[in-house]
Amino acid sequence: MKMKNVFATLGGIMAVGASIGVLAPLLQKLGNPGNMGICVACFERDIAGSIGIHRAEVVQYMRPEIIGFVLGSLVAALLFREFRPRAGSAPIVRFVLGVFAMIGALVFLGCPWRAMLRLAGGDLNAVFGILGLVSGIWVGTFFLKAGYNLGRTEKTHGAAGLVLSVIMAGFLVLALVYPPITGEPKNDILFYSLKGPGSMHAPLFVSLAIGLAIGFLAQRSRFCTMGAIRDLVLFGQTHLFMGILSLLAVAFVTNLVLGQFHAGFAGQPVAHTMHVWNFLGMALAGLAFALAGGCPGRQLFLAGEGDGDAAVFVIGMIVGAGIAHNFGLASSPQGIGPHGIAAVVVGFAACLAIGFTMRKSAA
Amino acid sequence: MSITVDARGLSCPQPVIMTMAKIKELGSGEFIVLVDTDTSKENVSRAATSKGWEVKDIQPDGEGYRIILAKG
Numbered sequence: 001m002k003m004k005n006v007f008a009t010l011g012g013i014m015a016v017g018a019s020i021g022v023l024a025p026l027l028q029k030l031g032n033p034g035n036m037g038i039c040v041a042c043f044e045r046d047i048a049g050s051i052g053i054h055r056a057e058v059v060q061y062m063r064p065e066i067i068g069f070v071l072g073s074l075v076a077a078l079l080f081r082e083f084r085p086r087a088g089s090a091p092i093v094r095f096v097l098g099v100f101a102m103i104g105a106l107v108f109l110g111c112p113w114r115a116m117l118r119l120a121g122g123d124l125n126a127v128f129g130i131l132g133l134v135s136g137i138w139v140g141t142f143f144l145k146a147g148y149n150l151g152r153t154e155k156t157h158g159a160a161g162l163v164l165s166v167i168m169a170g171f172l173v174l175a176l177v178y179p180p181i182t183g184e185p186k187n188d189i190l191f192y193s194l195k196g197p198g199s200m201h202a203p204l205f206v207s208l209a210i211g212l213a214i215g216f217l218a219q220r221s222r223f224c225t226m227g228a229i230r231d232l233v234l235f236g237q238t239h240l241f242m243g244i245l246s247l248l249a250v251a252f253v254t255n256l257v258l259g260q261f262h263a264g265f266a267g268q269p270v271a272h273t274m275h276v277w278n279f280l281g282m283a284l285a286g287l288a289f290a291l292a293g294g295c296p297g298r299q300l301f302l303a304g305e306g307d308g309d310a311a312v313f314v315i316g317m318i319v320g321a322g323i324a325h326n327f328g329l330a331s332s333p334q335g336i337g338p339h340g341i342a343a344v345v346v347g348f349a350a351c352l353a354i355g356f357t358m359r360k361s362a363a
Numbered sequence: 364m365s366i367t368v369d370a371r372g373l374s375c376p377q378p379v380i381m382t383m384a385k386i387k388e389l390g391s392g393e394f395i396v397l398v399d400t401d402t403s404k405e406n407v408s409r410a411a412t413s414k415g416w417e418v419k420d421i422q423p424d425g426e427g428y429r430i431i432l433a434k435g
Contacts, residue, residue: 082400
């Protein structure tokens with residue numbers, strides 16, 4: 001019998017939320033973009049930019065936090081014998097959900113973690129994003145109640161469960177071999193931003209260390225922002241929800257202490273004030289997360305512990321970032337992109353079709 | 364043959380949904396839930412406890428766990 005998992009207790013999940021609430025604003029203090037100490041969607045988008053999947057010059061950086069999340073989770077899973085190589089639960093559907101999750105998140109400009117961090121930094125536009133997130137997840141719970149599911153996974157080869165971890169380790173090697181050169185937009189194969197959020201980052205090893213620590217803690221505690229809201233709506237359970245409340249409260253206090261709290265709507269860092277699209281972008285993302293069974297952070301941690309379907313979702317998000325920036329779907333501080341509205345409409349159509357058509361039979 | 368809910372290979376929140384449905388169906392008694400991850404084990408146990416059911420035993424079962432839930 002293994003020892004009890006202390007992180008799976010109420011105190012555990014709240015401690016993990018609090019840790020993220022301290023570390024994310026700290027990363028901002030150390031150089032990460034405003035109200036973006038950590039943003040899984042934005043950072044995956046920056047990774048897509050760093051390897052040239054899109055060429056938006058202001059958002060290109062090989063973010064070590066993402067690499068750390070996956071590898072930290074892998075280490076925790078191996079250490080506590082929870083590494084379970086598994087795959088085969090409708091991977092192509094998970095890919096598509098990942099693509100639209102990213103597109104929705106980039107219309108809002110942030111993942112659920114960043115939505116919390118934006119609010120904790122005083123960005124009141126985030127309120128509309130969070131309301132959208134809750135609405136999207138709420139729609140998702142109707143599908144879950146109606147029998148929606150993507151079918152069972154199969155046990156697979158150990159090496160198959162390691163694929164995303166190996167890709168992330170490869171990204172780390174690239175970041176070390178081709179570091180940024182002052183004033184240069186490129187070092188061999190990696191692109192770097194000279195201005196904008198992509199140019200703002202904490203020192204590599206600090207980002208990596210904090211990423212590893214959070215990856216480890218989140219694997220142990222099953223921290224998930226989508227699950228927090230879903231479990232509350234679906235089962236009336238508050239366990240995971242206490243984790244995100246803890247994150248929000250502690251990040252708010254940390255921002256106050258660090259002088260990073262500035263309340264208002266206009267002029268917030270990497271944010272726009274188009275409330276309808278902040279709401280609808282995050283509603284699309286929330287629906288996609290609910291149908292895929294986890295927020296972008298949780299998908300990284302699941303991938304680290306061997307879930308190949310979560311890994312496919314992650315790759316979907318990275319490709320989705322490329323699509324979003326190549327075709328003008330992503331927002332900027334000036335507002336939504338030229339084709340952002342069309343992308344949200346298509347995204348809802350795709351996610352609703354997935355929710356309506358993929359029921360019981362596979363179970 | 365005891366009543367068994369096989370939630371192996373299903374991801375969050377399916378194991379909890381299936382457990383809750385069985386709890387609603389039975390009202391009381393005893394049944395087994397099969398899961399294949401620690402996350403599902405914790406989630407199923409937490410959900411059952413919140414409904415007043417007791418986690419009688421958790422046994423390792425192949426790659427996963429057999430969770431025995433009971434209510435008197």
